[in-house]
Amino acid sequence: MRALLVDDEPLARSELRALLEEDATLTITGEAGNAIEAMQAINQQRPDVVFLDIQMPRISGLELVSMLDPGQMPHIVFVTAFDEHAVRAFEEHAFDYLLKPVSAERLGKTLARLRKTSATAGEAAAPPDYSLLPGQRALRQLPCHGHNRILLLPLDAVESVTARLSGIYLVDTAGQEHFTELTLKTLEEKTPLLRCHRQHLIHPDQIAEIRLNDSGGADIITRSGQSVPVSRRYLKPLKESLGLG
Amino acid sequence: MLSQQLLLVIQLLQQTCVFLVIAWLLSKTPLFTPLMQVTIRLPHKLTCYVVFSAFCILGTFLGLKVGESIANIRAIGAVLGGLLGGPSVGLAVGFTGGLHRYSLGGPTDLACMISTITEGLLGGLIHRALIRRGRVDLLFQPMLVGVVALAAEMLQMLIILAVTRPYATAFAVVDSVALPMLTANSIGAAMFMRLLLDRRAMLEKYSNAFSAHALRIAARTEGLLRAGFNEANSQKVARIISEETGVGAVAITDREKLLAFTGTGADHHLPGTPITSEHTMQAIRDNRVVYADGNEVAYTCSIHSECRLGSTLVIPLQDADDQVIGTIKLYEPKGRLFARLNRTLGEGIAKLLSRQILTGRIEAQKALLTQSEIKLLHAQVNPHFLFNALNTINAVIRLDPDRARGLVQNLSTFFRKNLKRPEETVTLADEIEHVNAYLQIELARFGERLKVEVDLPYIYAQVRLPAFSLQPIVENAIKHGTSHLLGSGHIRLFAEAGKKADTLLVHVEDNAGLYPPRKTAGDGMGMGLVDRRIKARFGSEYGLEVAFEAERYTRITLTLPLGSVDA
Numbered sequence: 001m002r003a004l005l006v007d008d009e010p011l012a013r014s015e016l017r018a019l020l021e022e023d024a025t026l027t028i029t030g031e032a033g034n035a036i037e038a039m040q041a042i043n044q045q046r047p048d049v050v051f052l053d054i055q056m057p058r059i060s061g062l063e064l065v066s067m068l069d070p071g072q073m074p075h076i077v078f079v080t081a082f083d084e085h086a087v088r089a090f091e092e093h094a095f096d097y098l099l100k101p102v103s104a105e106r107l108g109k110t111l112a113r114l115r116k117t118s119a120t121a122g123e124a125a126a127p128p129d130y131s132l133l134p135g136q137r138a139l140r141q142l143p144c145h146g147h148n149r150i151l152l153l154p155l156d157a158v159e160s161v162t163a164r165l166s167g168i169y170l171v172d173t174a175g176q177e178h179f180t181e182l183t184l185k186t187l188e189e190k191t192p193l194l195r196c197h198r199q200h201l202i203h204p205d206q207i208a209e210i211r212l213n214d215s216g217g218a219d220i221i222t223r224s225g226q227s228v229p230v231s232r233r234y235l236k237p238l239k240e241s242l243g244l245g
Numbered sequence: 246m247l248s249q250q251l252l253l254v255i256q257l258l259q260q261t262c263v264f265l266v267i268a269w270l271l272s273k274t275p276l277f278t279p280l281m282q283v284t285i286r287l288p289h290k291l292t293c294y295v296v297f298s299a300f301c302i303l304g305t306f307l308g309l310k311v312g313e314s315i316a317n318i319r320a321i322g323a324v325l326g327g328l329l330g331g332p333s334v335g336l337a338v339g340f341t342g343g344l345h346r347y348s349l350g351g352p353t354d355l356a357c358m359i360s361t362i363t364e365g366l367l368g369g370l371i372h373r374a375l376i377r378r379g380r381v382d383l384l385f386q387p388m389l390v391g392v393v394a395l396a397a398e399m400l401q402m403l404i405i406l407a408v409t410r411p412y413a414t415a416f417a418v419v420d421s422v423a424l425p426m427l428t429a430n431s432i433g434a435a436m437f438m439r440l441l442l443d444r445r446a447m448l449e450k451y452s453n454a455f456s457a458h459a460l461r462i463a464a465r466t467e468g469l470l471r472a473g474f475n476e477a478n479s480q481k482v483a484r485i486i487s488e489e490t491g492v493g494a495v496a497i498t499d500r501e502k503l504l505a506f507t508g509t510g511a512d513h514h515l516p517g518t519p520i521t522s523e524h525t526m527q528a529i530r531d532n533r534v535v536y537a538d539g540n541e542v543a544y545t546c547s548i549h550s551e552c553r554l555g556s557t558l559v560i561p562l563q564d565a566d567d568q569v570i571g572t573i574k575l576y577e578p579k580g581r582l583f584a585r586l587n588r589t590l591g592e593g594i595a596k597l598l599s600r601q602i603l604t605g606r607i608e609a610q611k612a613l614l615t616q617s618e619i620k621l622l623h624a625q626v627n628p629h630f631l632f633n634a635l636n637t638i639n640a641v642i643r644l645d646p647d648r649a650r651g652l653v654q655n656l657s658t659f660f661r662k663n664l665k666r667p668e669e670t671v672t673l674a675d676e677i678e679h680v681n682a683y684l685q686i687e688l689a690r691f692g693e694r695l696k697v698e699v700d701l702p703y704i705y706a707q708v709r710l711p712a713f714s715l716q717p718i719v720e721n722a723i724k725h726g727t728s729h730l731l732g733s734g735h736i737r738l739f740a741e742a743g744k745k746a747d748t749l750l751v752h753v754e755d756n757a758g759l760y761p762p763r764k765t766a767g768d769g770m771g772m773g774l775v776d777r778r779i780k781a782r783f784g785s786e787y788g789l790e791v792a793f794e795a796e797r798y799t800r801i802t803l804t805l806p807l808g809s810v811d812a
Contacts, residue, residue, distance in 0.1 A: 009691060011636075011637050011644075011690065012636055015640035015643065018643055036731070057728060057730055081636055082629045082633070101635050101639035
């Protein structure tokens, strides 16, 4: 089993690592100190299980879960020192969680259970429905990477989203592109952004004009004058959600 | 001769009628209330004496002149005074009535005076005898009263015969007046008592009805307004009052608006609308009952010109300090009279509801107090911090046991200081010790992610400030500030002399700039509280200020008096 440790406190990570290293069947693929690093690590390392702290800067553990693609969701074990609200939700929906300081015995039980689920259900195991958790509201800020720094782009600063081979890019109102770990599917589901093309999303408030073309598709001209293609397949649903259908 | 006597009987009975009419009229006044029971207390006895003496004199006054004497009905007052007031009142009434008769002169004056006193005494003695035997009920029997009056009159005749000289005169008088007086006095006395009994029965019926209404309203509204003086509860109460009193309409208001209305005119007297009635405003302003009967005091509905309501009674609802918190209003439609019962009842209901509202407020206050106590406890225990600290120490034990021991010391210092009573003042040095214990743990917890710089000149160590002023602010700077930074957090804690003489500024600055000034935040040990406590202690020129630039810094500044060093 491959595990990723996510906690903003270095000592908390080191303690959990020390406990997990006693289990020979488990490999720690990496550590992350915040949700954005964690998202990157999850996408790159594809761990089976993520030990996820709830209280983290800017994006909490619960918010991170809502940003992950449900189709590629690893198993999540929440870790918290004191959060009555979240713990109540974990109990209610039988999600795995650990209380800090983590006791070796409790951790052993969690690992035993994890091994059992992955052995019986294999790869086909359906992930728990994390949308039942508190804090799963629509995303207001989108984490992305600028030059050498991490950025939280407010949703209303985004005009469109473009998928390339190298990854997903948010295009802001100034025309600048920002790499993000969020998938198109997550963005489509958790924000008001609308799909207009297999590779593009558009912010409905940023549409200035829709120009129909000969091939049955169209081009959107944004408020800042950029052009975003609309494929034939998405034109009708797009017009419907804009109330033009 | 006999026919002449019969004529006199009828004439005296006519006089008795006049006497009784006067008695009936007086029975409508509160003067008669004490007469309806056996009187024991002095004020009641006094009333009894005054009233029956008056009737005694009236009895003489209404008498008929027969020759040189008067055929009278004086005995009624004397006998009843004695029967209802006891021997002393009987004697006093008899004496007063007798003296009055004596002053009128005539051959029988002395005899009449003696006999009137005797009659009063007789009534009194029978009163005492019956009371001793526990037969108070018999005292109010008209038949008994009639018999006593008959006996008293017979006694009078005998006394006239015995006292008046010459005997021939006495005999002539007795011969002519005996039959009329025996008849009129016994019938008169009996009827007087009947009158008292009727009056008592009516009053009892009235107060029974009153008590029944009042008790039912009290029982049915119990606890309703205690749960809160609002529209929903007021509407329930108004409906109950309307059902129990049967008045045309019932309204309940607070100081500004109508809370509930039920009955005639409910279509335009809408709950939630502001008060427009001049009478209601007057009741609230002057804190008194306002009664507009639609006759002497005009009443017209202030909302709708065709409203059928014609009179209103507005009674203020008062809180513990007799301040008006609202009104209850009873209405009757035009053409219907306001029952007096309902007016008195209305005032009683207002008292009852005021009490309920008050009880409710006290209960709510108690609950609030408990809540804030829990909040304070929560702040003292600070569970979020505690569990994170334990987790940190847990990790440090593995890596560096000596450092872990130091952190345990810090943790115990922190909680020891936390459990101090917050009303104390402490020195800045004390407060820094608290802050330091807290910071050591946070520094271990966040590692590289937190840097703290403290620059507090030693000369300010003895400046006093309310306990828990600085630590919560440093905690906020981390909890709501640097802990949300993806990069490294910096906290600066420094002090400087203020621009104004003898003031000290203590700054707590973080590099997050994430929490805008929210002094009103309901956070138990929050900034608003720190500000209020400093101001309460040192005056309004001191306190807490917030400087803030989004994403750059938040700086909290405490302004403290330097002079409080020796306080």
